[in-house]
Amino acid sequence: MSHRTARLDSRPLLGAAYVGGGAALVLSIALAITLGPADLSVRDVYAVVLEHWGIGSSGLSRIKDGIVWELRLPRTMLAAVCGAGLALCGAIMQSLLRNPLADPFVLGISSGASTGAVAVVVLGIGGGIVSLSAGAFLGAVVSFALVMLLAAGAGGGTSRVVLAGVAGTQLFSALTSFIVISSADAEQTRGVLFWLLGSLSGVGWTDVLLCSVVVLIGIVVCLYHAPALDAFTFGNDMAATLGISVRRVRMVLLTVTALITAALVSAAGAIGFVGLVLPHAARFLVGTRHSRLLPATALIGAIFMVWVDAIARTLFAPQEIPVGVVTALVGVPAFALILFRMRRSE
Secondary structure, eight states: OOHHHHHHTSHHHHHHHHHHHHHHHHHHHHHHHHOSSSOOOHHHHHHHHHHHTTSSOOOOOHHHHHIIIIIIHHHHHHHHHHHHHHHHHHHHHHHHHTOTTOOGGGGSHHHHHHHHHHHHHTTOTTTTSSOHHHHHHHHHHHHHHHHHHHHHHTTOSHHHHHHHHHHHHHHHHHHHHHHHHHHOOHHHHHHHHHHHTOOOTTOOHHHHHHHHHHHHHHHHHHHHTHHHHHHHTTOHHHHHHTTOOHHHHHHHHHHHHHHHHHHHHHHHOOOOSHHHHHHHHHHHHHOSOHHHHHHHHHHHHHHHHHHHHHHHHHTTTTSOOOHHHHHHHHHHHHHHHHHHHHHHHO
C-alpha cells in the first residue's frame, strides 16, 4: 500500500476527504452550469436554486432562470448521478468477478439497451407510447436476464458470467446493427448513433429523480454488502468459509448493478470508461476496503462526469460532442497512467 493510501486510511483524514469531495462536487456543479454563452455566475446559480426552494429572489430574467433551472441544472445533476452510478457499478463488478478489467457493461446491458432504443426509434415498436428511454431500459433488462440464464446454464461462476456477457454483447450489438442498416434512414441513423455514444441533452427533472433514486438505493444495498465484498477479494471459497452466502450475495449485487446501469443507460446512453477507470483511482486513494472504496468511487465518478459533460457541450459549441467520446479520450490516458503507477507500487 502506498504512503498516500496509508495517510487516507486514518479516519479523520478520510472524513475530511469525503467532506472536501462533497464540497468540490457542489462547486463543480455550480461552475459547470456557468459555462456557456449565457452570462451567469456561481452566485446566480445559487440564487436561482434558492429561489426555486422558496428562499429569496434571484433577480434574474426569466430566460436566465430557465437556462439554469430547466436546462443546465438537471443536465449537470444527471451527469453527476451517472458518474456516481457507473463508477460504483464498476467497483462492484471488478470485486465480484475478480477482474480489474470488468465494467458495468460486461453483462451486455449496454448492448441490450441499444437494441431496445433502436427498436423503438427505428422500428416504431410501442406505437409511440413507449419512449426511447423506456425501450432502452426494457432492452437492458432483457439482455441481463438472458446473460444470467446463459451463465446459469453453463454452470455459474465468475468466468461463466463474463463469457455469457460477451456472448450477450455480441448478440445485441449485431441486432442493433442489423436494425439500423436495414430500416433506418440517414437522419434516424445519426440520431441513434449520437445517443448510443452517450448524450445528456434534453434531459429533465424526471430523469434526474428516477436515476437518483435508483443510484441511491443501489449505494445503500452495496454498502450493506461491503463486508461480503471484502471477503470476495480472497475468493469464493474463503467467502463461503466466513459464512457468506456466495450465490445469493453475487446475484443480489449483480442484479443491483444491472438495474443501476440499465436506468442510467436508458437516460443518457452508453458512457464507457467511467466504470473501468475510476474504481482504480479510488483504490489508489483510499485502499481496497469497500466501506471506504464505494463512497469514494461514487464521489470521484460524480465530479468526473460533471466536468466531462461541461467539456462535451462547450468545447466545440454550438456543436455538441457525445459524452462517451470525451470519457474515452480522457479515460484511455488516465487508465494508462493508473497502470504505470500500479506497476511502480508493486
